[in-house]
Amino acid sequence: MSTAAGFSNLSIKNILSDEQTMLAQARIRLLYYGLGLVFVAVFAVFLSVLFIDQTPLIVIAGGVLVLIAGLFKYLTWKADWKTVSHALLAVGTIINLADAFVIFQKVDILSIQLVLLFIIFGFYMLGQNWGLFYSLVNLLPIVLLMIYSYSNLYIIGIRPEKLDQSTLIISVLTNFIMMVYIHNHFYNAFLKNIVQLKKTGEEQSRLNINLEQAIDKAEKSSHAKSEFLSTMSHEIRTPLNAVIGMSNLLMMGNPRPDQQENLEILKFSANNLLAIVNDVLDFNKIESGKVVFENIRFNLAELMHNICGGQIIKANEKGLIFKLKIDDVFRNKTVIGDPTRITQIIFNLVSNAIKFTRQGYVEVKVNCIEDRHNQVVVRFSVKDSGIGIEGDNLTAIFEPFTQESVTTTRQYGGTGLGLAIVKRLLELKGVQMEVKSKPGQGSEFLFSLELPVATDKPEEHADKPRIAPQHDSELSNLHILVAEDNVVNTMLMKKFFSKWQVQSSFAENGERAVEMMQYGNFDIVLMDLQMPVMNGFEAATEIRKLPDGVKSSVPIIALTASALTDIREKVFSAGMNDYVSKPFKPDELKEKIVTLVKRKASVTSATFNQPAL
Structure with missing residues (x-):
C-alpha cells in the first residue's frame, strides 16, 4: 500500500x-x-x-x-x-x-x-x-x-x-x-x-544470451590471462635463470671478498624478484581454483626447522631474537598433508614478521591441541614485536595487492600478496586465520590444522630415491643433449657442464633435438618446453616413438620457466621423467641427472641379466 x-x-x-x-x-x-x-x-x-x-x-x-x-x-x-x-x-x-x-x-x-x-x-x-x-x-x-x-x-x-x-x-x-x-x-x-x-x-532470454556471452568472454579472458601469465613467467624467469645462474658460477670461482659481496647482493636481488614473480603466479593459481593439495608423509618438526632455518639468519642480521618452539610430540610423529603449502604459509608469515619488526623478537610456536592417535590438531602461531596493525586494517591486510597503508608500502616494500595467498590457502582447507595485534606492540597470527597421523610404516618408494649430492666426477662420463633456444641459457649450461666435466650437445629447437637423438647416443636429455618449430612436449613425444628402444627410453628432464599448476601433468603426459623450474639450482639439477641416469642403468642391467625362457 x-x-x-x-x-x-x-x-x-x-x-x-x-x-x-x-x-x-x-x-x-x-x-x-x-x-x-x-x-x-x-x-x-x-x-x-x-x-x-x-x-x-x-x-x-x-x-x-x-x-x-x-x-x-x-x-x-x-x-x-x-x-x-x-x-x-x-x-x-x-x-x-x-x-x-x-x-x-x-x-x-x-x-x-x-x-x-x-x-x-x-x-x-x-x-x-x-x-x-x-x-x-x-x-x-x-x-x-x-x-x-x-x-x-x-x-x-x-x-x-x-x-x-x-x-x-x-x-x-x-x-x-x-x-x-x-x-x-x-x-x-x-x-x-x-x-x-x-x-x-x-x-x-536476452539476459541469458548476454550472460552466456559474458561467461564465454570471462572464460576466454581467464584463459588469456593464464596464457599471458605463463608467457610472462617464461619471459621473466628465463633471464632470471641467467642472472642467478651466472651469479652461482661466479661465486663458485673463489671471487675476491669485495666481488663476493657484490655477487651476494646481485643474487639476493634476483631471488627477491623471483619471489615476487612466484607470488603473482601462486595467487593466480589460487584465484583460478587450480591449487591441488597433496597428501604425503612428512615430519612436522623437521619441516618447521627447515622453513625457519634460513629465516633465523635473516632475523639475526637485523638483530632480532628468533624463537622456534615445537611440542615434543611432533619429533617422532609422521603426519600426512601438503608440506609445500604449509611451507608457503609459514614462510610468508615469518617473512612478514621479520620485515615489519625493527627490534625485539620473532617467535614461532607449533602446539599440539589434540592428539587422537590417528589425527592431530596443530596450532600454529607466528608472533612478533613489530609495528603492529590498526584494528580497522585487520581485514584489509588480507586483500590482494594491499598493505596496511601507503606509508607501509613505501617504507617496507613488497607486493601485498603474501597474506592474501596465506588467507586463501587456509580458506581452501576450511581454516580461518586469527590475528591479534596492537599498533607499536606487535602482531600474532594463529591458525589450526587437522592433520592425519601415519600409523603404519612408510613404504619405500623405489621410483623416487633420495641421494646425497654427487661429486662432479660422477657426471664426467655422461653425454647430455640440451634442447634450448635461448642463447644466454645455452652459454650458462655450457659453463656449468664445463665445471661438471660433462660432454654436451645443443639443439636450438625440438625438431633438431629429435634428429640428433636419431643419429646420436645420449645418456639424458634436458628439454626446454617453449621453443620454435617444435616445442618440448612434441619433441619428447616424438623421442618416445623412436624404434630404437634404448633411445626411446632415454631419461628426459623438462626445463621450464613456467610456474603454472598444470605444467607438471603436461610434462609427465608427454613422457618426460622429471622437470626443473628455471631459475634452477645447480645442485638440484645435478642430483636429478644422476638419479635418472642411475635408474636407467639399473633397469637396463636388470633387463640384460634376465635369464632367457
Whole structure:
C-alpha cells in the first residue's frame, strides 16, 4: 500500500504500489470501481422498493448500501482486498439465502444470477479454495430448495414478498452488468499479465544470451590471462635463470671478498624478484581454483626447522631474537598433508614478521591441541614485536595487492600478496586465520590444522630415491643433449657442464633435438618446453616413438620457466621423467641427472641379466 493512503483517502492511486503483484492490483481496481457500480445499482433498487413501500426489502437494500459504503471506505484506507472480498461474499450469501428461503420463498432468476455472480467473484478474487467454498455454500442450499419445492409447496409462517417488474428488471440488469464487468476486467488483467510475462520471458532470454556471452568472454579472458601469465613467467624467469645462474658460477670461482659481496647482493636481488614473480603466479593459481593439495608423509618438526632455518639468519642480521618452539610430540610423529603449502604459509608469515619488526623478537610456536592417535590438531602461531596493525586494517591486510597503508608500502616494500595467498590457502582447507595485534606492540597470527597421523610404516618408494649430492666426477662420463633456444641459457649450461666435466650437445629447437637423438647416443636429455618449430612436449613425444628402444627410453628432464599448476601433468603426459623450474639450482639439477641416469642403468642391467625362457 502506498504511504500516501490515509483514513480520509478516496483515490485509488494512493492504494496501489509497485510492491503489489499485477493480480493484486487488478483485484483492488475491481473492488474500487465495482463497489461504486454496485452502490449505484443498489441505491436504484432502494428507491424502487421505497416507492412501493416493501419494508423488508427497504431494510435489506438500506443495509447493503451502508455495508458497501463502509467497505469502500475501508478499501481506500487499508487496501485490504481480501477482507473486503470475504465480507462481500459472506454478506451476499446470507442475503441471497434469506431472499430465497424467507423473503421470496422460491428460487427465481435473481437467485440464480446471484449464485453465478458469487461463484465468479469468489474464484477470481480469492482463488480456488475459497472460490469453491463460497460456490458450494451458495449453490447447495438453492439446489436443495429447488428440489424440495418441486415436490412440495414450500410454506413457512411468513408471507412471501413479491418484486415489482421495475425492481426485478433493475436487479437482473445489475447482476448481468456485474458479471460482464468482472469477466471483462479480469480478462484484460490476465491478457496484460500474459503480455507482460511474454516480455519478461523475452527479456530473460536476452539476459541469458548476454550472460552466456559474458561467461564465454570471462572464460576466454581467464584463459588469456593464464596464457599471458605463463608467457610472462617464461619471459621473466628465463633471464632470471641467467642472472642467478651466472651469479652461482661466479661465486663458485673463489671471487675476491669485495666481488663476493657484490655477487651476494646481485643474487639476493634476483631471488627477491623471483619471489615476487612466484607470488603473482601462486595467487593466480589460487584465484583460478587450480591449487591441488597433496597428501604425503612428512615430519612436522623437521619441516618447521627447515622453513625457519634460513629465516633465523635473516632475523639475526637485523638483530632480532628468533624463537622456534615445537611440542615434543611432533619429533617422532609422521603426519600426512601438503608440506609445500604449509611451507608457503609459514614462510610468508615469518617473512612478514621479520620485515615489519625493527627490534625485539620473532617467535614461532607449533602446539599440539589434540592428539587422537590417528589425527592431530596443530596450532600454529607466528608472533612478533613489530609495528603492529590498526584494528580497522585487520581485514584489509588480507586483500590482494594491499598493505596496511601507503606509508607501509613505501617504507617496507613488497607486493601485498603474501597474506592474501596465506588467507586463501587456509580458506581452501576450511581454516580461518586469527590475528591479534596492537599498533607499536606487535602482531600474532594463529591458525589450526587437522592433520592425519601415519600409523603404519612408510613404504619405500623405489621410483623416487633420495641421494646425497654427487661429486662432479660422477657426471664426467655422461653425454647430455640440451634442447634450448635461448642463447644466454645455452652459454650458462655450457659453463656449468664445463665445471661438471660433462660432454654436451645443443639443439636450438625440438625438431633438431629429435634428429640428433636419431643419429646420436645420449645418456639424458634436458628439454626446454617453449621453443620454435617444435616445442618440448612434441619433441619428447616424438623421442618416445623412436624404434630404437634404448633411445626411446632415454631419461628426459623438462626445463621450464613456467610456474603454472598444470605444467607438471603436461610434462609427465608427454613422457618426460622429471622437470626443473628455471631459475634452477645447480645442485638440484645435478642430483636429478644422476638419479635418472642411475635408474636407467639399473633397469637396463636388470633387463640384460634376465635369464632367457
